[in-house]
Amino acid sequence: MAVQIDYCRRTWPDKLNFLLGDSEHLSSVVPKGTIDYLVDIESSFFYPDKTSFLKEVREVLRDDGTFFYGVLVPSWRLFNLDLTLRKWFDVQSEEDVTCSVLRSLQLDSTTLSTFIDSHYPWCKRFDVMTCRSREVLPEAGMGH
Numbered sequence: 001m002a003v004q005i006d007y008c009r010r011t012w013p014d015k016l017n018f019l020l021g022d023s024e025h026l027s028s029v030v031p032k033g034t035i036d037y038l039v040d041i042e043s044s045f046f047y048p049d050k051t052s053f054l055k056e057v058r059e060v061l062r063d064d065g066t067f068f069y070g071v072l073v074p075s076w077r078l079f080n081l082d083l084t085l086r087k088w089f090d091v092q093s094e095e096d097v098t099c100s101v102l103r104s105l106q107l108d109s110t111t112l113s114t115f116i117d118s119h120y121p122w123c124k125r126f127d128v129m130t131c132r133s134r135e136v137l138p139e140a141g142m143g144h
């Protein structure tokens with residue numbers, strides 16, 4: 001991880017400040033109640049203690065701060081996640097982007113799509129079924 005931080009510091013030396021820290025202990029890296037915007041995209045499913053992460057986000061955000069949270073979550077866990085989020089945050093909006101993600105895979109990358117087919121075939125099957133039931137994805141090219 002330090003390699004990525006070094007890369008970011010070299011690439012954007014003036015405008016941004018990059019810190020290395022543990023998402024579950026954000027308040028050890030930045031002072032509490034000081035963050036205006038906090039973005040966590042497609043990462044937190046790797047954090048061992050997600051509850052601690054969300055509590056820490058709440059701690060470091062200003063009272064009028066905004067948290068943008070994108071997470072891969074199985075549909076059967078959505079209800080509990082929603083309850084947890086509403087415990088600490090005033091949820092302004094939520095969006096299921098599954099169909100858009102699948103659509104971009106379909107349009108964008110044969111290599112990536114082949115990788116997913118060979119390593120995580122269940123993932124596409126499950127989500128394509130969900131999308132088809134909403135009539136968002138065309139049938140072509142998603143032949144599972």
Ligand SMILES: C[S@@+](CC[C@H](N)C(=O)[O-])C[C@H]1O[C@@H](n2cnc3c(N)ncnc32)[C@H](O)[C@@H]1O
Binds near residue numbers: 001021041043047
């Ligand atoms: C799925 S990857 C994130 C990918 C990122 N969204 C991207 O597009 O490049 C998850 C990342 O979370 C990091 N991670 C796991 N536990 C963490 C923690 N407690 N604190 C900070 N980062 C953590 C992992 O090292 C990994 O780089």
